[in-house]
Amino acid sequence: xxxxxxxxxxxxxxxxxxxxxxxxxxxxxxxxxxxxxxxxxxxxxxxxxxxxxxxxxxxxxxxxxxxxxxxxxxxxxxxxxxxxxxxxxxxxxxxxxxxxxxxxxxxxxxxxxxxxxxxxxxxxxxxxxxxxxxxxxxxxxxxxxxxxxxxxxxxxxxxxxxxxxxxxxxxxxxxxxxxxxxxxxxxxxxxxxxxxxxxxxxxxxxxxxxxxxxxxxxxxxxxxxxxxxxxxxxxxxxxxxxxxxxxxxxxxxxxxxxxxxxxxxx
Amino acid sequence: xxxxxxxxxxxxxxxxxxxxxxxxxxxxxxxxxxxxxxxxxxxxxxxxxxxxxxxxxxxxxxxxxxxxxxxxxxxxxxxxxxxxxxxxxxxxxxxxxxxxxxxxxxxxxxxxxxxxxxxxxxxxxxxxxxxxxxxxxxxxxxxxxxxxxxxxxxxxxxxxxxxxxxxxxxxxxxxxxxxxxxxxxxxxxxxxxxxxxxxxxxxxxxxxxxxxxxxxxxxxxxxxxxxxxxxxxxxxxxxxxxxxxxxxxxxxxxxxxxxxxxxxxxxxxxxxxxxxxxxxxxxxxxxxxxxxxxxxxxxxxxxxxxxxxxxxxxxxxxxxxxxxxxxxxxxxxxxxxxxxxxxxxxxxxxxxxxxxxxxxxxxxxxxxxxxxxxxx
Numbered sequence: 239x240x241x242x243x244x245x246x247x248x249x250x251x252x253x254x255x256x257x258x259x260x261x262x263x264x265x266x267x268x269x270x271x272x273x274x275x276x277x278x279x280x281x282x283x284x285x286x287x288x289x290x291x292x293x294x295x296x297x298x299x300x301x302x303x304x305x306x307x308x309x310x311x312x313x314x315x316x317x318x319x320x321x322x323x324x325x326x327x328x329x330x331x332x333x334x335x336x337x338x339x340x341x342x343x344x345x346x347x348x349x350x351x352x353x354x355x356x357x358x359x360x361x362x363x364x365x366x367x368x369x370x371x372x373x374x375x376x377x378x379x380x381x382x383x384x385x386x387x388x389x390x391x392x393x394x395x396x397x398x399x400x401x402x403x404x405x406x407x408x409x410x411x412x413x414x415x416x417x418x419x420x421x422x423x424x425x426x427x428x429x430x431x432x433x434x435x436x437x438x439x440x441x442x443x444x445x446x447x448x449x450x451x452x453x454x455x456x457x458x459x460x461x462x463x464x465x466x467x468x469x470x471x472x473x474x475x476x477x478x479x480x481x482x483x484x485x486x487x488x489x490x491x492x493x494x495x496x497x498x499x500x501x502x503x504x
Numbered sequence: 505x506x507x508x509x510x511x512x513x514x515x516x517x518x519x520x521x522x523x524x525x526x527x528x529x530x531x532x533x534x535x536x537x538x539x540x541x542x543x544x545x546x547x548x549x550x551x552x553x554x555x556x557x558x559x560x561x562x563x564x565x566x567x568x569x570x571x572x573x574x575x576x577x578x579x580x581x582x583x584x585x586x587x588x589x590x591x592x593x594x595x596x597x598x599x600x601x602x603x604x605x606x607x608x609x610x611x612x613x614x615x616x617x618x619x620x621x622x623x624x625x626x627x628x629x630x631x632x633x634x635x636x637x638x639x640x641x642x643x644x645x646x647x648x649x650x651x652x653x654x655x656x657x658x659x660x661x662x663x664x665x666x667x668x669x670x671x672x673x674x675x676x677x678x679x680x681x682x683x684x685x686x687x688x689x690x691x692x693x694x695x696x697x698x699x700x701x702x703x704x705x706x707x708x709x710x711x712x713x714x715x716x717x718x719x720x721x722x723x724x725x726x727x728x729x730x731x732x733x734x735x736x737x738x739x740x741x742x743x744x745x746x747x748x749x750x751x752x753x754x755x756x757x758x759x760x761x762x763x764x765x766x767x768x769x770x771x772x773x774x775x776x777x778x779x780x781x782x783x784x785x786x787x788x789x790x791x792x793x794x795x796x797x798x799x800x801x802x803x804x805x806x807x808x809x810x811x812x813x814x815x816x817x818x819x820x821x822x823x824x825x826x827x828x829x830x831x832x833x834x835x836x837x838x839x840x841x842x843x844x845x846x847x848x849x850x851x852x853x854x855x856x857x858x859x860x861x862x863x864x865x866x867x868x869x870x871x872x873x874x875x876x877x878x879x880x
Contacts, residue, residue: 299692360532364569371568371603378823380604388844409530438595439564 244430248458253278253309253410253442254299256399259308260466261291261298268294270466272308276410280438283453285488286463290445293336295463297414299444300333312410327401329357331410336418338395340387346373347383353405372401374440377431393424397431402436413445417452425449429456450494506560507531507560510538518551520575520587522784524558527566530735537625539569552577557588562596564654568789572602633837633859640837644767647760670731671773676722676731678777679784685722685784686714694797703797705808710789715816720774721868724827727774728860730837735766736856739839740849748840758840767832774828775821782820823871830867834855 244372254276261269268291277283286292297303299310299485301324310317312327339368340349342358350369354360359367370380376397387395403411416432417425436443447453453460454474461471462485470480488494508525521542527535554574559566570586577584589597613621663808693706739762742748748758752805786808793799799807838856842849 271606306537343847354529358529358532361536364532364565367568367572369566371564371600374603375564375599386845404564407565438599440592493668 242252251278252276253311253313254444255311256299257309257311258294260306261303263293263304269298271306272463273343273469274471274490275466276441276442276444277459279436279440280458281432281445281456283457284444284446284463285448285453285460286305287484288448290463291466292413296414296444296446298329298457301328302410304496305403313388314371330408331412332406332408334396334399334403334411334413334416336414338387338393338399340399340402342387345384345386349398350389350402351479353402357406364365368405369401372404375435376401377427393421393428394417396428400431404439407439407440410444413443413447413448413463415448417447417449422451425451426455428452429484432456450489508535508538508559508566510542511543512542513555515551515553518553519545520555521545522552522555523570526561527559527570527844529558529565530562532565535566535569540575542573543730545547545577547776550585553585553587556586557590559590559593562593564596567596567600568603571597571603571644575641589747611771628734636841637838638765640833644757644763644833646713647757647764650760651844657760659765663763663768666769667773669734670727670769671776673779674727674730674773675780678726678781681783682719682722682781683788686710686788687717689713689785690789690792691796694793694799698797703809704799704803706793706797707799708811710786710793711808711812714782714785714789715812715820716728717820717868717872719785720778720820720823720827720866722785723781723824724831724868725861727770727777727828728831728835728864729857731770731773731830732860733853733857735832735835736839736842736853737838738847738877739763740852743840743842744844744849760878761834762780763836766836770828770832771825774831775824778821778824800838809814816873818842819871819875819880826871827864827867830863836859842859 252275254274256272256274259269259272259274260267260448284292284295297358299312299317300306313330315327317322317324317327340346341352344352347366347369347449350372354365354368369383373383378394378397378401382390382394382398387398390398396419400411400413400416401471413432417428419482420428429449432445433444433456435441443456445452445457447457457474459471459473460477462477462482464470464482464484469482470477470485472480477485480486480489506525508523508527508531511522511524511832513520513522554568554570556562562570574584574586690706690710693709696702697703697706697709739748742762748762749756749799751761790804792803793804795803835856838852838859842852
């Protein structure tokens, strides 16, 4: 899909479908008639200038920010249809908040087990084993299970938060700036991790990010938010070919070139 | 989606366990039961394999349980195979295969040890509390002297802001509560003194009690609950979000910037509140004495003038700033002791109020002994 026909909805199996979404804080419209489809099994990178409303879109989809108008469908079900449907859908997605949002008074084990305990009736033994499996999947050592969030490093917090987001084996995960605050090696590992998990668990990933490396290595498709709408979507190659001034600035700026050079030489 | 099943099919001299249906988290209890039953077969046959070709859907829960079954059935060096794994799920099974079996979390030490451990830590904690209080008193006094040398460094705006919070905004509730307490004390006094025909002595009791003890003590307890807790919560959440570290790295002394203005505000506020509280209590008591006891206001006032000397008033007011210091120091120490979790913030805020009230009452006792030995 070329950036030009950015707003035509995709016909493929869309797992998230956002139509004509408007969100406003007071009289200030943050999202204005936004359309976006996310296909099953893809990793969508979502970019835009700071304050453009990337996190607002994510928070609107997951129901933390009320919308003014528009329709959001997840798994083909309108999120406004009924409270019960909504609960069912909430069980099928996992969210990684920007700062992890781990429960500070629970240790790592309890944090990961919290959603499982709430939704499923499983034995303590299976619960512990699944916790260890999730920890291994996100690349953490078993020793960290007894630690509290205040005793973890930034990268570990993100990983534990991802493990918690994955605890119920969701079909969609929302990641809000997953690599912010990580060193380049850690960020690279995290991108790799997201890719691996997407492959093994068949996840659909909605990733808000600023990290050009992540966009390169992890994302199948990129959507760009500007002035309340999607101004472009497509692959990395499409983005680089785009003529929109902000896109040119973003994907051809000094930092972007450095990433490209590095990718080319690797 | 169909429920998960695990059928046993004889295969030559061995046995094939055929899994089918959706092996997903939604049917976790059923899967657990199936696997637990199948695990009992361990060692019963020489040749057991697991066939997953009919599995419609697999997630981490299902994959792990199948892997667990495989591990249990693998005995005597003969590896149990997982057959018929589809391309889609191969990587998932590989992933859970990497999970190292880990012994269940060890049981904690027994109850008696835990209890003794708790007692020991608490006793040690008392020493630490006293030490940190002394440390804070020292830091505040040092900051106070620095301010005397460089008065321009004093944060007047901040102090005025806190003064509004802890003094002006507290006036209505403090006056209301002390007024009511004055009423209650007078009513009880009249009720019991009347038996001896000594109604009028209620004025003696009320006047001395309110000015010397009750006014300042009640106000101190209210301030500890109202402002001490607020100080602890403010400083604690600033500590949690590393704001205090940020101040320190910019070359500011947190004691000078955050704690001294708060302490000063409290020290100024307490005498004012204690005075207002005492007046409200006397007013309430006088009102009850008049309405309920028939002691008319002019009798009440002349009796009050006879009984009270300026000493009673001074004794009460002199205690107020000291109690403010005690409450402020405890609140700030607790605030800075907050660790990273929300729970810790709650614990320290509770501790701030409890310790604040405790020390206020202890101080009051010390003052009572002091003034008694001076004979005032």
